[in-house]
Structure formats: C-alpha cells, structure tokens
Amino acid sequence: MSILAESVAGYLEHASWIRRMFEAGGQLKARYGAENVYDFSLGNPDLPAPPAVAEGLKAFAEHAHEPFAFGYMPNGGYPWAREKLAAHLSHEQGAHIAAEDVILGCGAAGVLNAFLRAVLNPGEEMLAFAPYFVEYGFYVSNHGGVFKAVPSKKDTFAPDLDALEAAITEKTRVVLINSPHNPTGVVYKRKEVAAIADLLLNKSQQYGKPIWLISDEPYRFLAYDGVEVPSVLPxxxxxxxxxxxxxxxxxxGERLGYAAVSPLLPKEEKAQLMAGLTLTNRILGFVNPPVVGQHIMAAALGSQVDLSIYAARRKAMAEVLTEAGYEFQMPAGAFYFFPKAPGGDDVSFVNALLEERILAVPGTGFGCPGHFRLAFCVDESVIRNAAEGFAKARATVK
Ligand code: PLP
Structure with missing residues (x-):
C-alpha cells in the first residue's frame, strides 16, 4: 500500500519526459564529462540577469536590517510594487492597467494555481492547444478541474479555431493560450487572438456564464525579427x-509572478476576482509573493536579458538542423525548436539522439507525438558542437 495519494503515486510512476531526460543526462554527464553532453532538455535560462537586478539587490540590502524588512505584507504584494508593475504593464499591454488590476504571486506557476483555485468548480474544464506545457494538467487537477487538450493546426501549430469551438461545452470554465509558445516557438497573430476572444464572447453568451481566457506569457519579451506579440487584455x-x-x-528561482486582468472587466466582478485571488494566494500556502523579488522587480522593470544572444543561438540552431536535414518551423519567439522526429517516432528518435549524447524531449511529453523539443538556453558552442551528433542521429533513419 502506498503512503502517497493514488494520484501522486501515479504521477511518480509515469515520470515526466523532462524528468527522465534530466536523469539520463545526469548519467551521461557522470560518464563522459558535462562538456561532452549536449543538453537541450531544460528551459532554465542560462543568461545572467541584467545589471539592474544586482543593483536592486544591493539597494535593498542597505535596508535589510530594518524592522519588517522581510515581514509579511498584503497577500497580493506590496502596494508600491503593484503600482510600479501596473504602470509598466499599461505600456507593455497597450491598455490602462491600474494597481488594483494586478496581483503578485509566486512565479507564473503559482499565479496560475491561484487563478484556477479561484475560478474552477469541481469537474469544470480548462482547454489549451496541444502541444502544451505539461504542468497545466497538474495545475488543473490540483483544483478538481479537468484539463482538455485541443489540437492546433498541423505543422504550423497556429490555433485551430474550429477545433476550439468544437471542444467548448457548458463545462468549459477557462481557455488558456500561451504565446510565444512553449514548445513550438509560435507567436499568435493579432487576428488569431482576436478570433479567440470573439469566439469566447459568443460561447459565454450561449452558456450564460463567462469563460475565462488566460494568456500565459512568460516569453512575451522574446519575439524575433520584430514580430508583434498582441495583448489579449484590450x-x-x-x-x-x-x-x-x-x-x-x-x-x-526567485519565484515572482503576476496576473493582470482586463480593464474591460466590470468593476464589481473585478473586485470579486481580486478578492478571490488574494485569498487563494494565501490559502494555497504561498501567503505572499517573495520580498526580495519585489524589490528586484521594482529596480529592474523595463530591463531584460540580452536578446541578441538568444537570437544568435536561434540562428546557429537553425543552421545546424538544416545542415543535418531536419524539418522544422523557425521559432518566432521563446527559446525552443520543435522539429519533426525523423521516422515519425519521437520517443525512439530521442533515444537515437541520446546515443549521440544529445538530450531532447519527445513531443509525446507535450501531447504532440512525432516531434521533439530542443531548448536553446545553452551556449552557442554547445549547439555548434552538437552538429555532428545531430547529423549522425538523422542518418540512422531513412
Ligand atoms: N508557462 C510556461 C509556458 C512555461 O514555459 C513556464 C516555465 O517554463 C511557466 C509557465 C512557469 O514559469 P514560472 O517560472 O514563472 O513559474
């Protein structure tokens, strides 16, 4: 008999592909040396934080001896931090966002959980396009909801509006989109996002209750060649x-995240939602967002990591994959490639890559077999040095 809840024991038994790759990578690194393993499995950004982060940290350290420097605060974050973030988001989102329209929490992951806890009734559904960030399913079931994947358009991974319309029922409470997208690098176009909003407006009317639209957007800052990342809020x-x-x-690792609601949300409903999120941030045990993170954020809003480094790696990866004969769509944003698995079987192809000491994640792990994901948060030399292995693995399949 397991001492764990059945669901958790089940999750552990079917460990995620990212975790399996992490473990396989550890063994390869111990055997061949880390420099001889080409690890494209994790979306853990390797670039240093911009200088404003260290400056904010130093400025905060000057006050660290004061009473309550690390004290509890309102569950949605310091009022001054919310104000600063709201001003920044108004500019970024092209919509007037007030301090009372934003709430801070523990990473996008923590805020997604706080939001789902606040809106889902047992058995209600959240829909998202496949492929999808695998954690969504766990987050939804944490709160008694049901996660349903909707296919995106074949090969382009653009949102399939017909498939979304067909999947919405009276049980649908939330539709989640993620752009720039993990794992495909797709950025949704303005007309696609507007069409999703129109569909949800109609469906909300049809079922007589609002369907929430979450835009999960931690990669908003990272779009290449001037591609627009339209905002859903207006x-x-x-x-x-x-x-x-x-x-x-x-x-x-600093776990600071936030939610910003549409300024179009009627005032009373907005107050209700914010009260709900403040409560769920607390009762999920997050209590409040990290102190240090908020000080860093205030100092560093408007700064970002050096995007030209990601752009150069994207170019290098595209060259390596093209040279080796892979089929892929150039990512318009984020730091992932999602090529087709030669031969069609993503799991066996990822194993062929492992033989070359290349770590990738099969598309099966994202609800999309037949492809595999490469994260390029690694030095450009790792990409270049993996070229030979990519070519050899490709040659194993006709
Ligand atoms: N959403 C997507 C699509 C992600 O890729 C990630 C992290 O990789 C997250 C959410 C969670 O981010 P955070 O570290 O802010 O919790």
Whole structure:
C-alpha cells in the first residue's frame, strides 16, 4: 500500500519526459564529462540577469536590517510594487492597467494555481492547444478541474479555431493560450487572438456564464525579427495575462509572478476576482509573493536579458538542423525548436539522439507525438558542437 495519494503515486510512476531526460543526462554527464553532453532538455535560462537586478539587490540590502524588512505584507504584494508593475504593464499591454488590476504571486506557476483555485468548480474544464506545457494538467487537477487538450493546426501549430469551438461545452470554465509558445516557438497573430476572444464572447453568451481566457506569457519579451506579440487584455473582459520574470530577467528561482486582468472587466466582478485571488494566494500556502523579488522587480522593470544572444543561438540552431536535414518551423519567439522526429517516432528518435549524447524531449511529453523539443538556453558552442551528433542521429533513419 502506498503512503502517497493514488494520484501522486501515479504521477511518480509515469515520470515526466523532462524528468527522465534530466536523469539520463545526469548519467551521461557522470560518464563522459558535462562538456561532452549536449543538453537541450531544460528551459532554465542560462543568461545572467541584467545589471539592474544586482543593483536592486544591493539597494535593498542597505535596508535589510530594518524592522519588517522581510515581514509579511498584503497577500497580493506590496502596494508600491503593484503600482510600479501596473504602470509598466499599461505600456507593455497597450491598455490602462491600474494597481488594483494586478496581483503578485509566486512565479507564473503559482499565479496560475491561484487563478484556477479561484475560478474552477469541481469537474469544470480548462482547454489549451496541444502541444502544451505539461504542468497545466497538474495545475488543473490540483483544483478538481479537468484539463482538455485541443489540437492546433498541423505543422504550423497556429490555433485551430474550429477545433476550439468544437471542444467548448457548458463545462468549459477557462481557455488558456500561451504565446510565444512553449514548445513550438509560435507567436499568435493579432487576428488569431482576436478570433479567440470573439469566439469566447459568443460561447459565454450561449452558456450564460463567462469563460475565462488566460494568456500565459512568460516569453512575451522574446519575439524575433520584430514580430508583434498582441495583448489579449484590450480584447475581452474576461481575459487575464499571467506571467513572471523567470525568463525576461533570468530569475526563475526567485519565484515572482503576476496576473493582470482586463480593464474591460466590470468593476464589481473585478473586485470579486481580486478578492478571490488574494485569498487563494494565501490559502494555497504561498501567503505572499517573495520580498526580495519585489524589490528586484521594482529596480529592474523595463530591463531584460540580452536578446541578441538568444537570437544568435536561434540562428546557429537553425543552421545546424538544416545542415543535418531536419524539418522544422523557425521559432518566432521563446527559446525552443520543435522539429519533426525523423521516422515519425519521437520517443525512439530521442533515444537515437541520446546515443549521440544529445538530450531532447519527445513531443509525446507535450501531447504532440512525432516531434521533439530542443531548448536553446545553452551556449552557442554547445549547439555548434552538437552538429555532428545531430547529423549522425538523422542518418540512422531513412
Ligand atoms: N508557462 C510556461 C509556458 C512555461 O514555459 C513556464 C516555465 O517554463 C511557466 C509557465 C512557469 O514559469 P514560472 O517560472 O514563472 O513559474
């Protein structure tokens, strides 16, 4: 008999592909040396945080001896931090965002959980396009909801509006989109996002209850060649942008995230939602967002990691994959490639890459077999040095 809840024991038994790769990578690194293993499995940004982060940290350290420097605060974050973030987001999102429209929490992951806890009734559904960030399913079931994947358009991974429309039922409470997208690097176009908002407006009317639209957007800052990342907030009253500084400031371990609600949301409902989120931030045990993170954020808002480094790596990876004969779509944003698995079987192809000491994650782990994900948060030399292995693995499949 397991001492664990059945669901958790089940999760452990079917360990995620990212975790399996992490373990396989550890063994390869111990055997061949870390420099001889080409690890594209993790979306853990390797770039240093921009200088404003260290400056904010130093400025805060000057006050660290004061009473309550690390004290509890309102559950949605310091009022001054919310004000600063709101001013920044108004500019970024092209919509007037007030301090009472934003709430801070523990990473995008923590805020997604706080939001789902606040809105889901047992058995209600959240829909997201496949492929998808695998954690979504866990987050939804944490709160008694049901996660449903909707296929995106074949090969382009653009949102399939017909498939979304067909999947929405009276049980649908939330639709989540993620752009720039993990794992495909796709950035949704303005007309696609507007069409999703229109569909949800119609469906909300049809079922007589609002369907929330979450835009999970920790990669918003990272779009290449001037591609636009349209905001959902001015388009739909029940839209919420959820994000963090994990990627834009390379701060994933500091766990600061936020939600910003549409300024179109009627005032009373907004007050209700914010009260709900403040409560769920607390009762999920997050209590409040990290103190240090908020000080860093205030000093570093508007800064970001050096995007030209990601752009150069993207170019290098595209060259390596093209040279070796892989089929892929150039990512318009984020730091992932999602090529087709030669031969069609992503799991066996990822094993062929492992033979070359290359770590990748099969698309199966993202609800999309037949592809595999490569994260390029690694030095450009790792990409170049993996070229031979990519070519050899490719040659094993006709
Ligand atoms: N959403 C997506 C699509 C992600 O890729 C990630 C992290 O990789 C997250 C959410 C969670 O980010 P955070 O570190 O802010 O919790």
């Amino acid at each position: 388009l739909y009253p029940y839209a919420v942008a959820i994000s963090s500084f994990s990627k834009s400031l390379s701060l994933p």
